[in-house]
Amino acid sequence: MSIKNLVLSNHYRDSVMLMRLSQDLEALAGIVQATAMMGTENNKTLMDEAALLTDDGRAARPNDLVIALRLSSRDLETSVVPRVRELLEAGAAPESSQSNFTPRSLDGAVEATPDANLALISVPGPYAAYEATNALDRDLNVLLFSNNVSIEDEVALKRRAVERGLFMFGPDCGTAIINGVPLGFANHVPRGRVGLVSASGTGLQQVICLLAASGEGVSQALGVGGRDLDDRVGGAMMLEGIRALESDEDTEVMVLISKPPGELTRGRILDEVSNLGMPCVVCFLGVEDQPKGSPGVFMEPTLERAATKTLALLGLDSSDIESRIVPSVTEQMSKAAKAINRESRYIRGLYSGGTLCHEALLLLRHMDDADIYSNLDLAGVRSLDGAALSGGHHLIDLGDDVFTVGRPHPIIDLRERCQHIVREAANPEVGVLLLDVMLGYGAHPDPASELAPALKEARRIASRDERSIAAVVVLCGTRGDPQSFDRQREELTGAGAIVVQSNAQAVTIAAAISRGDLRLAGNGG
Amino acid sequence: MTLRRAFDVISYGPGLRECMSDSSYAGEVVAVFRSSFYVRDSSGGLLCVASHTLEDGPIMLKVRFPTPCDLAALGVKVGMALLWENGGLLLGNSFRFDMSRSTAWVPPVIKTMASPREVSLRLRTLVRRLLERIPDAGLAPLLPCAEDLAYGSLTGISCNSEAAIHAVSSVRRLVQGICEGDRREIDVAIGRIVGLGPGLTPSGDDVLGGAILGMNAVIDAYVSEGGNEKIVGAGWREIVSFTTQSIVRHASGTTDISAALLRHAAKGVASAPVHRLLLHLLHPGCTADLVEGALAVADAGHTSGWDMLAGLALGMHLGLRIIDEEYTGLAGGRPVRSGQRRLLELETR
Numbered sequence: 095m096s097i098k099n100l101v102l103s104n105h106y107r108d109s110v111m112l113m114r115l116s117q118d119l120e121a122l123a124g125i126v127q128a129t130a131m132m133g134t135e136n137n138k139t140l141m142d143e144a145a146l147l148t149d150d151g152r153a154a155r156p157n158d159l160v161i162a163l164r165l166s167s168r169d170l171e172t173s174v175v176p177r178v179r180e181l182l183e184a185g186a187a188p189e190s191s192q193s194n195f196t197p198r199s200l201d202g203a204v205e206a207t208p209d210a211n212l213a214l215i216s217v218p219g220p221y222a223a224y225e226a227t228n229a230l231d232r233d234l235n236v237l238l239f240s241n242n243v244s245i246e247d248e249v250a251l252k253r254r255a256v257e258r259g260l261f262m263f264g265p266d267c268g269t270a271i272i273n274g275v276p277l278g279f280a281n282h283v284p285r286g287r288v289g290l291v292s293a294s295g296t297g298l299q300q301v302i303c304l305l306a307a308s309g310e311g312v313s314q315a316l317g318v319g320g321r322d323l324d325d326r327v328g329g330a331m332m333l334e335g336i337r338a339l340e341s342d343e344d345t346e347v348m349v350l351i352s353k354p355p356g357e358l359t360r361g362r363i364l365d366e367v368s369n370l371g372m373p374c375v376v377c378f379l380g381v382e383d384q385p386k387g388s389p390g391v392f393m394e395p396t397l398e399r400a401a402t403k404t405l406a407l408l409g410l411d412s413s414d415i416e417s418r419i420v421p422s423v424t425e426q427m428s429k430a431a432k433a434i435n436r437e438s439r440y441i442r443g444l445y446s447g448g449t450l451c452h453e454a455l456l457l458l459r460h461m462d463d464a465d466i467y468s469n470l471d472l473a474g475v476r477s478l479d480g481a482a483l484s485g486g487h488h489l490i491d492l493g494d495d496v497f498t499v500g501r502p503h504p505i506i507d508l509r510e511r512c513q514h515i516v517r518e519a520a521n522p523e524v525g526v527l528l529l530d531v532m533l534g535y536g537a538h539p540d541p542a543s544e545l546a547p548a549l550k551e552a553r554r555i556a557s558r559d560e561r562s563i564a565a566v567v568v569l570c571g572t573r574g575d576p577q578s579f580d581r582q583r584e585e586l587t588g589a590g591a592i593v594v595q596s597n598a599q600a601v602t603i604a605a606a607i608s609r610g611d612l613r614l615a616g617n618g619g
Numbered sequence: 620m621t622l623r624r625a626f627d628v629i630s631y632g633p634g635l636r637e638c639m640s641d642s643s644y645a646g647e648v649v650a651v652f653r654s655s656f657y658v659r660d661s662s663g664g665l666l667c668v669a670s671h672t673l674e675d676g677p678i679m680l681k682v683r684f685p686t687p688c689d690l691a692a693l694g695v696k697v698g699m700a701l702l703w704e705n706g707g708l709l710l711g712n713s714f715r716f717d718m719s720r721s722t723a724w725v726p727p728v729i730k731t732m733a734s735p736r737e738v739s740l741r742l743r744t745l746v747r748r749l750l751e752r753i754p755d756a757g758l759a760p761l762l763p764c765a766e767d768l769a770y771g772s773l774t775g776i777s778c779n780s781e782a783a784i785h786a787v788s789s790v791r792r793l794v795q796g797i798c799e800g801d802r803r804e805i806d807v808a809i810g811r812i813v814g815l816g817p818g819l820t821p822s823g824d825d826v827l828g829g830a831i832l833g834m835n836a837v838i839d840a841y842v843s844e845g846g847n848e849k850i851v852g853a854g855w856r857e858i859v860s861f862t863t864q865s866i867v868r869h870a871s872g873t874t875d876i877s878a879a880l881l882r883h884a885a886k887g888v889a890s891a892p893v894h895r896l897l898l899h900l901l902h903p904g905c906t907a908d909l910v911e912g913a914l915a916v917a918d919a920g921h922t923s924g925w926d927m928l929a930g931l932a933l934g935m936h937l938g939l940r941i942i943d944e945e946y947t948g949l950a951g952g953r954p955v956r957s958g959q960r961r962l963l964e965l966e967t968r
Contacts, residue, residue, distance in 0.1 A: 106650030106657065106876070109818035109920035113756075132874050134814025134821055140785060156814060156874050201672065205686050220752025224914055242751070 095126070096168040099151035100178060101133065105159040107182075112159075118181050119163065124174065127164040132156060200228050212261075214277055216240055222265060223247035230254050230262065237277055238264030238319070241495060245326055248319070252330040261338075262331060264319040268295030268503075271302070271315040278317070279505055281534035282574030286311020288404055289345030291335035293322045293352035296447025297377070297397055299532060299570055300597055301351060304401035306572045307595060308410055313344035320448070323378075325356030329363050336366050347407050348374040349400060353452050354381055367391055373407045375400050379449070380456045396453060398598040423603070424612075426592045431607045433562035434525035439608045440464070442518040443489035443528040444511050446504035450530045450568065451491040454601045458487060461605040469494050485523065487608070490514070505532045508541055512548035519552035519563055526564045527552065528604040530597065531586070533571025533579060540577060542585035549589040564607050565591040568600040624714050627683045628721040629671045633888055634678035634879065636723065637664065644703040648710075649875075651695050654688045657876060658701045665879040666701075668716070674915075675724040676890035677883035680708075682716055726887070726894040732840035733903040735939050741900050742766070742935055745909045749928075752914075755779050757822035757922030758786050758815075762929040768794055769936035782816035786823060789815075793830075793862075794937060800854065802861055809865045813881075814873035822926040824877040827866055828884035829930020830937070834859065835887055836897045837938025855941060892916045893927060900935065 107115070112130045119128035129146060131137040133154025141147040146162040154160045161178060165171060200213065213229035215222060219242025229236045230251065238251075243265035255262035263270055269292070270277040274285050281299055283306040292298035295317055302312050316338070318331035332350065339345045348370065355363065355378055367374040368388040375392045377400035384393050392407075394400040405412040441458070445451035448470065455472050465486030467476045478488065492504040492511055504511055511529070518524045527549070531541050538544070549565050556563035567586050573579045583593045594600050606612050646658040646666065655669035668680045670688040675681065684690070699711040708716040732738065746763055753759050760778035767773035768790055776787050789811040796804030809827065816822030838855065863885040870878035883889065892915040899907040916931075917924035 104649065106819055106874075108652055109820070109923055112817060112819070113921045129817075131817055132814070132819065132821055134873050136811060136813065136815035136823060136872070137821065140781060140815070143785075144781070156872060199672070202687055218752075220749075221914060221918070224911060244751070 096165045096171060097146060097148055098163045098165055098171050098174065099146075099148040099154075100161040100163075100175065101150050101154045102159040102161070102182075103155075104157045106157075107159065115161070115181060119161070119178065122174070122177060124166045124170040125163055126166055128162070130159060130161045133158040133160045200225060200232070204232060204234075211235060212237060212272070214239060215264075219243050219265075223251060226251050226262065226265075227254065230258060230260055233258065233260065235261040236263065237267055237270055237317075238262070239267060239278055240264070241266040245321060245324065248321060249327055249330075252322075252327060256330060256334065261316070261334060263317050266321070267317040267319045268505075269298050269315070270317040271312055273314070276535045279532060279534055279536040280315070281306070281570075281572045282576070283572055284309075284311030284574075285313065285344070287313060287344065287346040287408060288349055289313045289339035289342055289347070290315045290349045290351065291318060291332050291339065292316070292350070293318050293320055293332065293355075294449035295320075296530070296532060296570070297351045297353075297379075297449035297453075299447075299534065300397045300450065300568075301349060301377070301401050301404075303570050303572050304398060304596060305404060306574075308401075308405050308412055310405060310408060310410055313342055313346075314339060320353070323352045323355030323359045323363070325358045327359075329355065329359040332363055333366055336363075336370075340370055340372070346372060347404050348372055349404055350374065350376045350378075351397070351400065351449075352378050353449060354378055364388065364391065375403050375407070379453050396457070396598045397449075398596040423592055423594065427603055427607060428612060430526075430562070430564035430592070431610050431612060434564060434607065434610075435561060436610065438522050438561050438563075439525040439610070440485070440523045441487040441489070441526045441528050441604050441608050442514070442521075442524050443487070443604075444514050444518075445489065445491050445528075445530050446493050446511065446532055447530050447570075448491045448493050450570075450597045451489055453597055454528065455489050457598060457601040458489070458605060461602070462487065462609060469496065489528070505537045508538055508544045512544055515545070515548040515552050516555065519555040520559070522559065522561065524563065525561075526566060526604045526608050528566050528600060529591075530568045530570060530600075531582065533569070533575040533577045533582060535576065537577070540582075542577075542582045542589075546585045546589035549586070549591055553590055564604075565589070566600045566604045566607070567591045567593045568597045569593050569595060570597075623709070623712070625717055626714065628708075628716050628718045629681045629683055630675055630722050630724045631680045631718075632675060632677045632724050632883075633886075634664070634883060635666060635680050644701075646701045648695065648697050648699040648701065651691055651697055653690060654684075656690055656695050659875060663875060663878075665875055667876075668701075668710075674891045677888040678879055679724070679890075680716070681724075724891070726889070726891070727898055729836060729840045729898055729901050730843040731903055732837075732844045732901050733905070735841075735942060737903075738837070738901055738935070739939050741905070741909060742932055745900070745913055746932060748910050749913055752917075754922055754925055757817055757926050758783050758826045758929055759822075759922050759925035760929075761786065761790065761826065762925065762932055765929055765932035766936045768933055769940055771795060771798070782822055786812060786815055786826070790826070790933070794933075797858055797862060797937065798940070800858055802858075802865075805858075805862050806865045809862070809869050810872070813866070813869040814877070816922075816926070818920055818923050818926075819874060820877040820880060820920065820923050821873055822922060824873050824881050825923050825926035826930035826933070828881050828889065829893075829927040829932075830934035831859075831863060831866060831930075832884050832887065832889050832893065832897070833931040833934025833936075834938040834941075835934075836901060837935050838942060839887075840901050841938075841942045889927070890916075890919070892918075893931070896931070 115130045116128050119125050134156045141162050151160045212235040214237045215225050216239035219240050222240035222243045226236050226238050252262045268278045269280050271280050283302050316335040322331050323329050339348050364385045373390045377394045382395045392403050394403050402412040459474050467478045468489045469478050571579045586593050646660040648656050649659045650657045658666045667678045670684045671681045702709045753762050755778050760783040764773050789808045792804050793808035812823040814821050867885050870881045896912040899905045899912050
């Protein structure tokens with residue numbers, strides 16, 4: 095370990111920049127801890143108490159900026175300084191570049207783009223309702239990416255939007271494709287005949303990617319936020335979305351996606367779609383009961399089945415999805431099932447998509463009688479908090495607020511997941527890792543580059559302990575996505591993972607390997 | 620001949636009047652941000668020349684720059700000279716700021732006050748509604764504890780901010796010093812808070828600025844309303860004056876920008892959103908959305924605004940504790956503590 099202080103004399107940077115600088119520095123290899131503070135006596139005392147102060151820092155004056163670094167090795171002292179200066183300059187660059195103008199307020203954004211009719215708001219939760227209200231009051235539709243917004247605020251915002259004839263997508267709306275424009279986390283899919291309204295971002299991505307794999311595209315994909323179908327919100331925006339798609343000339347089949355809705359809201363939504371002028375596929379995860387007197391409504395319990403039903407309604411071949419498991423995967427699965435010990439058979443599902451995790455829990459609950467633990471709340475699933483955690487499958491939604499406070503979503507930032515993978519590999523009970531990898535706009539630019547080394551390390555750890563660990567990955571993306579679908583699959587497969595496109599298939603394969611019963615996977619026996 | 624781009628000055632704060640009292644004013648640009656730049660004069664005085672889209676404040680000179688505003692792209696650079704000439708300001712060789720249509724911004728004076736009970740309830744409600752939004756950084760974690768801190772009943776603080784953990788004992792000493800009239804305690808505590816924490820205006824300064832503003836606002840409004848000047852009179856004025864002077868004395872221990880803002884806070888002047896929030900919290904007929912007002916204050920820097928809110932809440936509770944003998948009758952109110960009694964004794968001596 096080594097401590098290095100950089101003192102920048104009379105150096106004024108705004109507070110937000112100083113905070114970001116500390117974070118960016120801590121992300122650099124070899125920097126264990128970083129702080130950037132003005133050189134006041136009290137701050138020097140703070141840094142001294144944290145053993146972060148050197149003589150250079152001690153000599154700083156109140157108007158000097160002190161950047162204090164704890165390095166993993168003294169050898170890094172020379173190389174790290176130019177990098178710090180680069181980051182400082184990078185932080186300054188946008189301030190002097192007119193072409194990179196980024197509005198800092200809604201007023202500025204409206205002034206810069208007076209013809210805009212939608213505001214995409216992604217600010218910390220505390221400010222989100224305020225900004226969204228302002229946007230609605232300016233007659234802008236809103237896509238609210240922010241989470242940590244109270245349900246009371248959500249209800250008020252959606253009521254306001256309905257009164258003004260506007261859409262209020264979100265809060266916590268991660269995905270939408272409107273008039274062919276992807277917003278938030280979205281995949282590159284062709285324009286097509288399917289209109290979707292979804293209270294689940296990753297659920298929406300899963301369905302449109304499966305449709306795209308069979309050549310079908312999207313007319314509109316409207317994300318309404320994960321709580322829209324809570325009875326307190328009453329499906330306010332899903333109802334608006336249904337009405338909008340019903341009159342959309344490009345839409346031939348409508349698809350609705352959500353985790354199980356509130357009872358009242360479910361009834362209201364199904365009433366709304368019972369007499370549409372087009373077929374409607376409804377995937378309220380786990381709900382299969384067909385509503386009476388609604389021949390055009392098709393309830394499908396999984397995302398994969400929603401996609402295959404939609405393709406069938408459009409007269410398209412869905413065999414690419416329905417073929418279940420290709421021979422190469424069957425071979426991998428068979429080998430993996432033989433290699434793992436029965437004592438170390440349990441699954442660790444490390445999901446970035448909450449809906450995919452929820453779907454996995456529902457499927458696994460039916461396939462295996464082992465205890466299942468999760469941070470998601472679902473009947474028959476035990477809580478991960480404070481429970482006796484041995485002897486069961488664990489499925490974690492790493493996109494949960496607990497994991498995302500102060501750090502980016504796991505679709506963007508894979509560090510937490512990579513740490514989990516390596517940690518779980520050392521657990522003698524664990525035999526199968528189950529992951530989702532979300533591709534598309536807004537997602538990590540090259541997730542396999544981080545996950546593949548972690549998966550290889552997991553295999554090395556298990557092998558060292560004379561065990562075997564399998565990895566099953568649902569790769570949710572399309573060949574048009576910026577990350578290159580084929581290269582991602584290749585790298586993950588190269589790291590020993592079994593890679594499929596459907597979450598339901600991935601869960602089935604993971605369960606089959608875990609139980610050593612390949613019949614679970616249909617044609618796998 | 621040099622052609623200068625001319626921009627209209629819209630408004631200016633009291634800081635400009637002080638700087639410009641000398642007709643030979645000359646300053647130098649020391650920092651340039653996208654929508655504002657800071658100028659320091661030879662005596663260390665600071666001005667913030669800013670886009671008209673920003674809020675008024677004590678050292679602000681608001682100029683109608685083109686929007687979207689990008690001052691670096693416009694050609695404003697560190698080291699440029701700002702000079703006073705013929706009723707206007709010249710920046711380097713390129714810009715002239717025309718003062719002829721400008722107005723002086725003056726913060727509102729609060730002359731009426733809701734009952735101490737009502738003000739206290741508003742503060743509690745506001746803090747409760749902000750709870751989930753308060754960042755765990757800087758001294759913002761003191762905001763939920765402000766009332767307990769003001770009554771000396773805080774047992775501990777749970778947060779990840781080292782600065783906040785570090786500051787709690789000093790804030791306690793400051794409160795105790797004020798309530799017991801112990802000048803040494805006040806001075807030591809302020810010395811340990813000034814310049815503490817992250818940011819260009821370190822969090823400790825924002826808390827102190829907020830505290831002195833909040834405390835003064837409550838007392839002044841109370842006395843304007845006909846409150847018992849005898850009780851809160853001489854003794855209180857003496858202590859608050861000492862506290863204010865101590866802050867001014869210690870201001871040299873922080874950044875120039877922060878020191879300038881602290882000195883103005885000591886005179887009762889802060890940014891416009893702070894004064895709006897104080898007005899809404901104190902005015903008897905307030906129907907404004909307090910959360911909206913507080914978020915406007917919070918929207919400064921990374922945690923500066925939240926630090927200021929923590930200070931405001933602390934200062935206002937402290938002011939309420941001092942003025943209202945009947946305060947102990949409040950539902951959920953606090954017993955009169957020895958420090959409070961001693962303050963009252965001090966003031967009636």
